[in-house]
């Protein structure tokens with residue numbers, strides 16, 4: 001019977017064959033322990049000299065790291081391993097012998113590992129992070145489909161900028177100028193006027209010269225947009241969604257969280273509603289905490305966000321930022337016209353902003369004035385202005401950065417390990 005490491009749990013007491021790679025190996029005169037991996041998981045194969053043909057035992061002792069095999073044996077329970085079972089090996093067929101695999105069980109520097117990202121992905125920790133990434137993506141689709149959203153895919157090649165012009169990747173579109181999308185939001189607003197509640201989930205690009213543990217040049221963004229929805233209602237969707245994906249990872253990625261030594265007690269607390277603090281109160285709080293470098297009207301840096309987040313156990317919404325530090329499209333706050341109806345969601349434990357969202361301006365003349373004030377080329381926003389001419393409604397939406405969210409939930413220090421092939425400042429290879 002051909003199966004996988006994951007499905008081998010259904011074959012306790014039976015012989016199976018698994019296509020696998022040799023991740024690691026220990027052996028003595030009488031026994032060899034093979035660490036096998038097949039993409040679905042990691043499992044130990046035990047080869048006992050007295051129970052297999054002489055050549056098989058010799059082969060088991062000589063197989064090199066990352067050689068590919070078909071391995072056959074009986075699946076037996078093993079309560080010492082996290083998996084709960086192992087294989088008593090009876091036969092090994094080597095498909096290809098690997099030589100001098102560069103990533104050995106010893107420690108390697110990050111730059112070396114990043115140069116070998118195509119191979120590093122095979123290691124246990126990276127495997128766990130990618131499985132958590134997959135679970136967050138899966139649960140995201142489940143949440144939004146279940147709640148009546150339609151997935152709409154905005155273009156990646158665009159002619160206009162939603163988030164300001166300084167971080168755009170420029171390219172030629174035949175004879176025209178084009179930019180890689182930094183956010184699909186403006187198109188998602190058009191989609192919301194056609195389908196009510198919509199979401200997009202795809203790559204976005206920021207030509208940002210930031211070299212921090214939170215910044216990628218290419219990252220995946222989830223962007224829901226909702227017609228007839230106030231900012232207040234959008235915040236409820238955000239907290240319910242975050243609680244949903246955290247719970248999904250806790251439920252479905254137990255082995256992975258354990259392998260990553262994630263303190264799950266912190267994740268178990270993540271239930272809606274989340275605390276909120278206004279931008280004004282956050283500034284006051286920071287002054288009390290001794291941050292004298294920040295004034296009303298400044299944007300928060302990573303140390304400020306971390307100080308605010310450390311005050312709470314849960315993700316925290318910072319609401320109503322000053323108009324002048326936010327993009328052109330945000331609806332003014334009726335209680336204070338110097339601020340807008342927006343929120344950033346700050347993850348706990350220093351992982352920073354994971355969501356930015358707002359209510360969008362729905363009045364045509366106000367929007368035109370804001371586009372002008374930001375010195376944007378109004379010609380390329382005509383389609384966006386049309387949405388305010390033909391049945392404009394209050395609407396809100398938000399954008400979540402997938403990699404920062406994974407870093408927080410998986411407890412990984414740097415976003416570069418949450419993307420299979422991260423695009424970083426000075427790194428386009430592999």
Ligand code: 4AD
Nearest residue numbers: 183185215216219223353354355356397398399401
């Ligand atoms: O706050 P941002 O720039 O918001 C927008 O782009 C809105 N148009 C979204 C919307 O309302 N539809 O980006 C949203 C999120 C951030 O909170 C952060 O999690 C992530 O995207 N993000 C990055 N992640 C990794 N690397 C970067 N350079 C990022 N820039 C933003």
Ligand code: MG
Nearest residue numbers: 344353355356
């Ligand atoms: Mg933001």
